[in-house]
Amino acid sequence: MKPFDTHAHLYDKAFNRDREEVIARILDRLDHVVIPSENYETSLQAVHLAETYGPLYAAAGIHPQETKYATEEILQKIADLIESSPKVRAVGEIGLDYHYLYSDKETQKVWFARQIELAKDLDLPFLIHDREAHGDTLAILKEHKGKNMRGIMHCFSGSRETAEELMKLGFFISFAGPLVFPNSRRLKEAARDIPLDHLLIETDSPYLTPPPHRGQRNEPANVIYVAEEIARLKEIPVETVIEQTRKNAMQIYGIEA
Template sequence: MQNQAVKYANERKLKMLFDSHAHLNDESFDEDREEVIASLKEKGLDYVVNPGADMETSKTAIELANKHDFIYAAVGVHPHDVENMTEADIELLRKYALENEKVVAIGEIGLDYYYDLSPRETQKKWFKRQIELANELKLPFIVHDRDAHGDTMEIIKSTKAAETGCLLHCYSGEVELAREYVKMGCYLSIPGTVTFKNNRKTVEVVREIPLERLMIETDSPYMAPVPHRGKRNDPSLVTFVAEKIAYEKGISYEEVCRVTKENAMKFFGIK
């Protein structure tokens, strides 16, 4: 792995990456956001998608995207924050998407049964409603699924949502579930946790699922990959995700960068 790491470090200087999920409007970037963003191009980043997590961060995601040509936005309400969601919020999300060309998806939306910060029935209601909005707008959507694999799959199947584009962000399920999503036409996004020593489940997904159905992400500022684990994550560190996928698949770092970037550009409709 050490020799491979040297090889990848040399290749990295020439290859461009697409971070499909980063929260650059998070408060942890408040003191140095512009410096971090300014450094990304020279570190190999071609594009970043910055999703909203609530109504306020959906708005600031758009503002950030409009300020930087290589950053795009998604708008939506995370399951943690749907308890007080209303139809007025759906109307505002619709307005954001229709009036801003840099909005390329609805998200992140979904179910979180780990923290249960919103009642589960409420989570399911607004997950379905936001998928309906994505379908109406003919936009893809980005799914948050934590400890809710069965209900997430059931809702996606029942809404025929994969037809407009479905991305399982920070995929954490078993490989069998991953195969089902791929059959449905969904994409899976691999985060920095794939580099964690005991994360055999995600490694198995990487090995088994075709590269043509994978994207890479940081979920910045969270879940920084090894060797930066425990520190603030940022989009430049997506390179370590690409390296790990290349190593596990036995293919070149260059191919991982190229194909995952092509996948993301196609999914988000970026030309």
């Protein structure tokens, strides 16, 4: 059984020099990888990679930092792209980012809500980016909840209590490299306590490289370190973590074995 990296930006320019080698390592060491998008252009790139390599899948959407450029025309182009390719398995990544505020908060909220409704209309999960916006993220999710609303809290950075609220709303909780950082006490507590059948693993490549490769570019093959940390925290075999998180990922993305 091989790991499933649920979130890696393989179109990023950080991979321009050796993308083929990175993908070769994916094909050797991983089961699947999902490539999220930030705007229409990167959605096209993600879909191209997913359609080129069988184990790769894509998500298409407008990142909160890109929402200042969003229009209904662009969103319709993304919707058309999603419907045109069976390799697109989610809307995303979407959400709120209050750290940099490249787009103002109200603009982010509008397009987060708009894309939640798009995902519901398409009956697809969506990938949530939530940075320093836990309260507003939960409030918007609760406002738009429905029987087919589901998805992934990508690169979880909240508390056990926040995770509880998300799981009640039908979301999986995905951990990335920061879980492995030595000083990530709150994240480690959350990962230890969240039921394994609600957990996912990811790299968010090329960002957030876990030890022992801190300071280097991240890549999907490093997702094993996240799985190993969850296994250590839960005191279970790493094979159990890999198998269950893979099963969870296949379920939420609607990928058949």
